[in-house]
Amino acid sequence: MVVAHWVDKRPPEIKKKCYKRGLKKMLELKSFRFDALYFVSMTYTSLFGMIREPRKVKHGHLHDWHHAICASAVSVFVTNESKARPGHLGHTVEEAERQLAEFEATWAGRLPCDRALVAAALGAGGADVRVSRGNQARGVYDQHDRVFEYDVAEGVEEPFTVPIGRGGLQASLPCLAQHLKAMDNADPELERGVESVRDPLRRTPADGRRRR
Amino acid sequence: MIRAYFDRNVFSALSELDSGVTAEDVEKLRHAVSSGSLTMFGSSPLLEETAATMSQSREMYLRHMGTVLELIERRRLIKSGEDILNDDCYNYAVGLPEGDRTMPATRSLMGKFELSEHEPHVRQVVVDRQGKRTSGAGQLNALMVEVRADNAGQVQSRAPAWTSCGTSSP
Numbered sequence A: 001m002v003v004a005h006w007v008d009k010r011p012p013e014i015k016k017k018c019y020k021r022g023l024k025k026m027l028e029l030k031s032f033r034f035d036a037l038y039f040v041s042m043t044y045t046s047l048f049g050m051i052r053e054p055r056k057v058k059h060g061h062l063h064d065w066h067h068a069i070c071a072s073a074v075s076v077f078v079t080n081e082s083k084a085r086p087g088h089l090g091h092t093v094e095e096a097e098r099q100l101a102e103f104e105a106t107w108a109g110r111l112p113c114d115r116a117l118v119a120a121a122l123g124a125g126g127a128d129v130r131v132s133r134g135n136q137a138r139g140v141y142d143q144h145d146r147v148f149e150y151d152v153a154e155g156v157e158e159p160f161t162v163p164i165g166r167g168g169l170q171a172s173l174p175c176l177a178q179h180l181k182a183m184d185n186a187d188p189e190l191e192r193g194v195e196s197v198r199d200p201l202r203r204t205p206a207d208g209r210r211r212r
Numbered sequence B: 001m002i003r004a005y006f007d008r009n010v011f012s013a014l015s016e017l018d019s020g021v022t023a024e025d026v027e028k029l030r031h032a033v034s035s036g037s038l039t040m041f042g043s044s045p046l047l048e049e050t051a052a053t054m055s056q057s058r059e060m061y062l063r064h065m066g067t068v069l070e071l072i073e074r075r076r077l078i079k080s081g082e083d084i085l086n087d088d089c090y091n092y093a094v095g096l097p098e099g100d101r102t103m104p105a106t107r108s109l110m111g112k113f114e115l116s117e118h119e120p121h122v123r124q125v126v127v128d129r130q131g132k133r134t135s136g137a138g139q140l141n142a143l144m145v146e147v148r149a150d151n152a153g154q155v156q157s158r159a160p161a162w163t164s165c166g167t168s169s170p
Helices: A002-007 A012-021 A024-028 A030-047 A059-073 A093-110 A115-124 A174-182 B008-016 B023-035 B044-055 B058-071 B081-094 B107-111 B115-150 B159-164
Strands: A076-079 A129-131 A140-142 B002-006 B038-043 B072-078 B102-104
Touching: A002 A012, A002 A024, A002 A030, A002 B081, A012 A024, A012 B081, A024 A030, A024 B081, A030 A059, A030 B081, A030 B115, A059 B002, A059 B038, A059 B044, A059 B081, A059 B115, A076 B008, B002 B008, B008 B023, B008 B044, B008 B058, B023 B038, B023 B058, B038 B044, B044 B058, B044 B072, B044 B115, B058 B072
Parallel strands: A076 A129, A076 B002, B002 B038, B038 B072
Antiparallel strands: A129 A140, B072 B102
């Protein structure tokens, strides 16, 4: 549903091709996976909460939604978001399991979805790396091994490999540095002010693509 | 080289030296960035959120924005979430590999955050953005109340949510 919402708003030709290749396969793309996970987590806690009371959506959560998608551009995402506070999702699979147990006890047999699946997804929905709290080494706490591995075996419409985790390919080459500098002031629309950081980029050309 | 994205609350900890972050940690990050072993990317949500510290105080803005602009790669920013999804969708459809999810950042754009020259503008942007986000959150909460009332346990349409969070679909 999450992917379909986005795809359905694309131009017909793009939409058709996406459906042909398969929407589930699009969850292999980090951006769509993070987007979907954040949406699911936000919706879940907003509807049910984790400890009895549904969590109200605040404007900061909308920023976090964008941060989650932006995190797909890099190999390491660092956040200081605490998921251990009441009403927040578990940061790890273990925390999520524990919170879900509380949740299940509260809601008895009315749990709306598969417990193990949700726990795995919520644990993986956390950041790759977070800044430690308390005495947890007081440094950067590596949780990279908890990155969610999406199961692609089910529902693959056709054999089509989407490259993921391409951080290495995005690394800036030293020889490109001078060209990057030369690209300054490339887009006059960005000159308008702070608000133009976002707005001009929202405009979509006829082919449905954004200006780079 | 590590390519990293720090969200707003990390920069806050780096600026205020709280949540276990020390001056030594910040210095290590500076060194990693200057030596080229770490590239920290910024984004429009990060800059917007950081700019919102203006509502607390001018000093806080200067401290936090200073940290951000000192550490992030100033020649490129991560694209907006909407652009990333749009590009990935297109690339997927036509069979291209995932593209670069960053974009050039103009020097003059980054200069807009220099408070000495653009304070009124920054203040206005902060008010506008906060208003839109708060309004979006309100709409989302209304949607959630509606869904709970339906007792369905499912959100049938994502469109209201997207509209609420300001990512108006083209």
